[in-house]
Amino acid sequence: MRKTSTLERIRLFGRAGIDVVATLGRSSVFLLHALLGRGGAGKPLQLLIKQLYAVGVMSLAIIVVSGIFIGMVLSLQGFNILSDYGSEQAVGQMVALTLLRELGPVVTALLFAGRAGSALTAEIGNMKSTEQLSSLEMIGVDPLKYIVAPRFWAGFISMPLLAMIFSVVGIWGGAMVAVDWLGVYEGSFWANMQNSVAFREDVLNGVIKSVVFGFVVTWIAVFQGYDCEPTSEGISRATTKTVVYASLAVLGLDFILTALMFGDF
Amino acid sequence: MQNRTLEIGVGLFLLAGLLALLLLALRVSGLTLGSGNDAYRVYAHFDNIAGLTVRAKVTMAGVTIGKVTAIDLDRDTYTGRVTMALDNAVDNLPLDSTASILTAGLLGEKYVGISVGGEEEVLTEGSTIRDTQSSLVLEDLIGKFLLNSVNKDQAN
Structure with a gap:
């Protein structure tokens, strides 16, 4: 390893900081251009539907399957602990609140980053490396409008829908385990849940969370694809970055949003 | 034809999302419409x-x-x-x-x-x-x- 002087280290550190700020600025300008810039080629609705299919519908399977299993596990774990206190009726309330407030939006966003975000990055990165993006520019089509904007909107729309579907199948899976297998009385399971879950505080706050996550994850994904080095190595690095950055952003933002929504300050 | 299946798929997806919201509202949070009046x-x-x-x-x-x-x-x-x-x-x-x-x-x-x-x-x-x-x-x-x-x- 080459020996670097202290001064050099400080210089590199400062350079890295400036790079981060520059990337942030570049991605914001990129997003503004993609969303607000005028004039696109083709029918925007057709493009959007195609991307909604690729981003949303194709992610349904993994969301539904993991939702059911997470609901079932929550129900099993909750039942074991709650039955020690003789209050196993509260398992419905526990499963519903956990899913609606936290796990629904967060786990969906993490899965979404892995399933759809990485695919978006790789697709756009590949277009860049095979110079499809510059060819589009050549024939007078803005790739930001034609390629990036429909993908961004598709992710932004799909994410809350997926999160809601995740919560519903999770609660259904939890109900199946608790009511059918563990013998919690069905009436008190649902009644406890309905008594403790408030539509505005719990359901809507969860939806707001998933909207924010959808925005951030898709933004990171399309930007990393657009900004990657146009080599196969660069694409693989960008895909990794998408998943890592998106997951970190989701978890960090979740803390902030939870503190704002449920933290009482 | 290909386009048609795509559209139907997306439509079903949106419907499923809305249905999920409806279920969350009515079944899970027990929201009743117009409860302010009665x-x-x-x-x-x-x-x-x-x-x-x-x-x-x-x-x-x-x-x-x-x-x-x-x-x-x-x-x-x-x-x-x-x-x-x-x-x-x-x-x-x-x-x-x-x-x-x-x-x-x-x-x-x-x-x-x-x-x-x-x-x-x-x-x-x-x-x-x-x-x-x-x-x-x-x-x-x-x-x-x-x-x-x-x-x-x-x-x-």
Whole structure:
């Protein structure tokens, strides 16, 4: 390893900081251009539907399957602990609140980053490396409008829908385990849940969370694809970055949003 | 043709999302549409509301007939004022009914129980229940018990 002087280290550190700020600025300008810039080629609705299919519908399977299993596990774990206190009726309330407030939006966003975000990055990165993006520019089509904007909107729309579907199948899976297998009385399971879950505080706050996550994850994904080095190595690095950055952003933002929504300050 | 299946797939996806929201609203959070109209408000002053929360249920004979909508401190009397929304279907509660704060089970949630009085007049929108029984605070109870045993020792 080459020996670097202290001064050099400080210089590199400062350079890295400036790079981060520059990337942030570049991605914001990129997003503004993609969303607000005028004039696109083709029918925007057709493009959007195609991307909604690729981003949303194709992610349904993994969301539904993991939702059911997470609901079932929550129900099993909750039942074991709650039955020690003789209050196993509260398992419905526990499963519903956990899913609606936290796990629904967060786990969906993490899965979404892995399933759809990485695919978006790789697709756009590949277009860049095979110079499809510059060819589009050549024939007078803005790739930001034609390629990036429909993908961004598709992710932004799909994410809350997926999160809601995740919560519903999770609660259904939890109900199946608790009511059918563990013998919690069905009436008190649902009644406890309905008594403790408030539509505005719990359901809507969860939806707001998933909207924010959808925005951030898709933004990171399309930007990393657009900004990657146009080599196969660069694409693989960008895909990794998408998943890592998106997951970190989701978890960090979740803390902030939870503190704002449920933290009482 | 390819386009058509795509559109149908996306349409089903959007429908599934909306259906999920509807299920969350109606089945999970028990949201009822237009619930603001079929309830009337009644107030009750308690010396101590310890543990009662907003959205706690209001029951009569074990049947839920409403919920607590607000809890605040009455500045003049230094008592906790509980605002309850009662079902319009139950509009024949006598004015001298008693409201007490009860606990479901040993460690369960607090709720308001109303026991019926005997007066002719009934509670209407904005009226106040005068006869109240406060929440049972375990610390007070233990304090009284200790004081009692100390007094007994002195008497002996």
